[in-house]
Amino acid sequence: MSSSPSDMFCLALYTATNAVQQTYRPLLDELGLTYPQYLALSVLWSSPSAPTVGSIGAALHLESSTLTPVLKRLEKAGLVTRHRDPNDERQVRIALTDTGRALADRAGHIPACIVERTGLSLEALNTLRHDLTRLNERLREETGR
Amino acid sequence: MSSSPSDMFCLALYTATNAVQQTYRPLLDELGLTYPQYLALSVLWSSPSAPTVGSIGAALHLESSTLTPVLKRLEKAGLVTRHRDPNDERQVRIALTDTGRALADRAGHIPACIVERTGLSLEALNTLRHDLTRLNERLREETGR
DNA sequence: CACGATTAAATCGCACGCGATATAACTCAA
DNA sequence: TTGAGTTATATCGCGTGCGATTTAATCGTG
Numbered sequence: 001m002s003s004s005p006s007d008m009f010c011l012a013l014y015t016a017t018n019a020v021q022q023t024y025r026p027l028l029d030e031l032g033l034t035y036p037q038y039l040a041l042s043v044l045w046s047s048p049s050a051p052t053v054g055s056i057g058a059a060l061h062l063e064s065s066t067l068t069p070v071l072k073r074l075e076k077a078g079l080v081t082r083h084r085d086p087n088d089e090r091q092v093r094i095a096l097t098d099t100g101r102a103l104a105d106r107a108g109h110i111p112a113c114i115v116e117r118t119g120l121s122l123e124a125l126n127t128l129r130h131d132l133t134r135l136n137e138r139l140r141e142e143t144g145r
Numbered sequence: 146m147s148s149s150p151s152d153m154f155c156l157a158l159y160t161a162t163n164a165v166q167q168t169y170r171p172l173l174d175e176l177g178l179t180y181p182q183y184l185a186l187s188v189l190w191s192s193p194s195a196p197t198v199g200s201i202g203a204a205l206h207l208e209s210s211t212l213t214p215v216l217k218r219l220e221k222a223g224l225v226t227r228h229r230d231p232n233d234e235r236q237v238r239i240a241l242t243d244t245g246r247a248l249a250d251r252a253g254h255i256p257a258c259i260v261e262r263t264g265l266s267l268e269a270l271n272t273l274r275h276d277l278t279r280l281n282e283r284l285r286e287e288t289g290r
Numbered sequence: 291c292a293c294g295a296t297t298a299a300a301t302c303g304c305a306c307g308c309g310a311t312a313t314a315a316c317t318c319a320a
Numbered sequence: 321t322t323g324a325g326t327t328a329t330a331t332c333g334c335g336t337g338c339g340a341t342t343t344a345a346t347c348g349t350g
Contacts, residue, residue, distance in 0.1 A: 003191065004256035004257075005256070005260065005267050005270050005271060005274070006256045006257075006259040006260040006263070006270060007187060007255075007256050007259070008274055009270045009271070009273060009274040009277075010165050010169070010259065011184060011205070012273075012274045012277040012278045012281065013158070013161060013162050013165055013273075013277055014162055014165075014180075014184070014205075015205065015206045015277075015281050016158060016277040016278075016280050016281045016284075017158050017159055017162040018206060018207075018307075018308090019206070019280070019281050019284040019285055020155050020158055020159070020284065021307085021308095022284070022288060022308085023284050023287065023288065024155070025308090025309090034334095034335060034336075035159075035336090036335080036336065036337090037335090039156060039159070042152060046148065052298080052299095053298075053299060053300095054298060054299080060156070060159075060160065061160040061163060061164070062163075062337075062338090063337075063338060063339085064298070064299050064300065065299090065300075065301075065302090065337075065338060065339080065340090066336065066337045066338065067299090067337095068299065068300055068301085069300095069301095069335080069336075070335085070336075073335080084299095088297095088298085088345075088346070089298095089344075089345055089346085090297065090298040090299070090344070090345045090346065091297095091298060091299080091345095092298080092299065092300095110152075111149035111150070111151045111152050112149075112151075114151040114152070114155065115150065115151040117283070117284060117287050118151070118280055118283060118284065119283045120280065120283075122150050124276075125150050125151060125154045126150060126154070128154060128157075128158075128273075128276055128277075128280075129150070129153055129154040129157045131269075131273055132154075132157040132158055132160075132161040132273075133157045133161075135161050135164070135263055135265065135273075136157065136160050136161045136164050138262070138263060138264045138265075139161075139164040139165065139167070139168050139262060139263065140164055142168065142262050143167060143168065163337075163338090166337090166338095167338085170338090170339090179304095179305065179306080180306095181305080181306065181307090182305090197328080197329095198328075198329060198330095199327095199328060199329080207306095207307075207308090208307075208308060208309085209328070209329050209330065210307075210308060210309080210310090210330075210331080210332090211306065211307045211308065212307095212329095213329065213330055213331085214305080214306075214330095214331095215305085215306075218305080229329095233315075233316070233327095233328085234314075234315055234316085234328095235314070235315045235316065235327065235328040235329065236315095236327095236328060236329080237328080237329065237330095
């Protein structure tokens with residue numbers, strides 16, 4: 001393995017992210033969702049009105065080339081609708097269906113399950129989240145998003 | 146967005162990992178490598194003898210279904226060879242070619258570039274690495290790897 | 291109003307990442 | 321020894337993630 005501090009750090013980050021997705025997987029399987037689909041729905045569940053593809057992408061730091069197929073699968077699953085915004089036909093507004101909104105209830109237990117499986121306190125999780133968010137901001141301002 | 150602490154933490158982890166890969170990308174593009182390919186090569190560069198697919202997978206926490214295609218691409222690029230172990234024909238030993246070994250020199254500057262772009266001190270990187278490694282271990286013992 | 295520049299999504303190609311399964315090789319107990 | 325069970329790798333299918341490009345709509349400046 002590389003013995004450089006940054007490579008070791010990035011590998012830890014990489015493997016931890018994979019491990020987290022594998023922790024979500026059995027919980028999301030019950031809902032027929034993948035992790036990115038769950039992320040997109042999480043944005044929708046907390047949005048007062050129908051966000052655009054771009055604003056969901058901004059929240060998750062994902063390109064439209066990634067997000068469009070994800071949203072199409074959610075549409076095919078009957079969880080969201082996709083419609084061009086009449087005020088700006090370039091934009092596509094994503095709205096929850098009743099089924100999509102109802103799924104929030106069935107997903108409500110997931111966060112507590114994840115916290116428990118990490119074995120970390122809420123303080124520890126918040127500290128880590130803060131550090132990772134700062135890292136994320138720095139890396140993204142290097143490259144101009 | 147979800148307001149649950151664990152979802153926010155996992156999103157931060159997810160976006161930070163994506164950001165890290167985008168930071169490596171321009172550096173690795175010069176070498177014709179992807180990030181997982183670089184990880185696999187890193188294992189090989191620090192291995193005294195030719196490791197098996199399984200041992201590389203153990204180091205990176207990747208399944209053979211992920212690693213086999215990665216290693217085949219490295220083989221096609223002329224960086225590694227793949228041969229069945231005569232002592233146990235189930236195992237495949239991955240060895241660096243001269244070209245693959247020489248690539249280590251051209252990649253030597255990458256870790257310092259990454260450290261610099263994170264804007265973090267080595268202490269901060271090590272602390273984060275430690276926390277993420279512990280998280281990784283906990284999550285993986287939940288699910289039996 | 292015109293028209294080049296910008297913007298928002300979508301499309302395409304490629305490389306993961308993994309679950310499920312297949313295949314071949316090894317182990318071990320009857 | 322043999323054959324059931326285990327192990328190591330490979331294969332397949334699906335869903336990302338993103339760079340490059342395309343398409344369509346809007347903006348801005350003359």
